[in-house]
Structures are given as C-alpha cells and as structure tokens.
Amino acid sequence: MLNQSAVLDQVFHALADPTRRTIVERLTRGPVSVSALAEPLSMSLPAVLQHLQVLEASGLVRSEKVGRVRTCRIEPETLKTVEDWVAERRAVWETRFDRLAAFLAEEEDQSK
Amino acid sequence: MLNQSAVLDQVFHALADPTRRTIVERLTRGPVSVSALAEPLSMSLPAVLQHLQVLEASGLVRSEKVGRVRTCRIEPETLKTVEDWVAERRAVWETRFDRLAAFLAEEEDQSK
C-alpha cells in the first residue's frame, strides 16, 4: 500500500462533510446519476460536482459516463479502510485496558 | 442524540489530519502530557495545542490539568461513533447486495 496515511487523509476529509456523507448514503443504496444525486441537495450542480470530485479522489466513489449521463457508485473497499483503521485503534485500546485490569488484579492480589 | 451529523463532521474532520491521527494513536496506548505528545511531532507547541483543541472539540480526546501539566486521554466512546456510522453504511450496502444476488438468482431460475 502506497502511503496509507494520505489515503486516510482523503477518506476522512471526504466524510467530514454532511453533503458528502449524504451522497455516500445515497450511493450505498445503489448507483445514481449526477443530476439525481443533486436533486435533493440544496446547492448548485457545480457544487455537487466538486463534492463528487472529492469523493472520487478519496476512492470512496467511482463513476463512469455513458452517453451524456454519468453514473456514480460507491467503492465499498475504501469504506473498509476506515473500518480497519478504527478497529485497529480499538484493538490497541482494548489490549491496553486488559493489561491495566490484569495489573490492578495483581496489585490487589499482592496487598492480601 | 443532539445533531448526530455535527458530531460526525467534527470527528471525521479531526481524523482527517495525519498529525491528529498520530496523537490519537499515541493516546490509545495511554494518557500523555501535552509536551510528551508534542515531542515526536515536528512543529511548535502552539500548533500541537491547536490540534488538541480540534480533537477535544470532536470529543475524541479529553484532558485535565493538574499543577502545570495537562494530561490527555482518548474517549473511546467517540471512536465508536465512527465505527457505528461505517458499520451502518456497510450493512445497507450488504443488504442491497444480497437483494441483487437474490434477484439475479430468480432471473436465472425463470430463464429455465
């Protein structure tokens, strides 16, 4: 993996915007055209395009154009990158917590 | 939950910076003072303080000052917010995928 950190930068940044999360949520339910994506969003089409560019750059979304319609879909693998990072932090945290518990138990034991 | 979206905005934004992720990683291994956190980071102390403020505002980190030392620790519950959001997207995605598979299987069935 080439610079995992840069990928996380982009993915987290992409998800830090409510409009972009709305787009991701819509896309998890299936592929959509750009204008259909824009329809419920109260902003100009170019603004939506820019959000899509951020999402595509992050790898969360992929799109392809057929005729004059561009269809967007999510890339579930990239969402997994986030999941993995969080899970890894959690794992470290829990290990530390278990060790702390074990240490305290031992202390308790010695005080008897 | 009071404006879940605003929380996600802040948490994802907080995690979108490599310095802040480094800080979170350090804190998952246990509480640390501000200067100890800053030591491996190649930037001024005020810069680190600003990153910590972003992390605290997001709820990912909590800190308290005793004497002249401020000790920082992570708030694992907030990391879980991220985990939950991602897991929920994933669940929607998988449901959709299962339905697609079922649909295709049925199509296949009818063509016989």
Add this chain to the structure above:
DNA sequence: GTGATACTTAAGCATATGCTTAACCAATCA
C-alpha cells in the same frame, strides 16, 4: 524570590474549502 518548566494566548499569514454565477460542450429529441 529567581529561574526553569509547562503550557497559553494573540496575531498574522499562506493555502485550502465550499460555494456561487456565467459560460460552454456534447448527446438527445422534436
């Protein structure tokens, strides 16, 4: 009290973000 330590605050600055409006292009459709 004097000095060092551990932050804190304030100000300033370059760059990035999130939008807008105004064209522009390329496939349909009538």
Add this chain to the structure above:
DNA sequence: TGATTGGTTAAGCATATGCTTAAGTATCAC
C-alpha cells in the same frame, strides 16, 4: 436543424485551516 437535457469548466469570493513567532501566565525547584 435547433432546442433541451445532462454535465463541465472557469473565475471569483468569503471563510476556515494549519502553521508560525512573540509574549504571556501559572506552577515547581532551589
């Protein structure tokens, strides 16, 4: 062919970010 639909590009602008340096303010150690 000429209008419409679906998307794209470009330019501009207000605000937010990520840093810096300089100047505090509380401890704590002697």
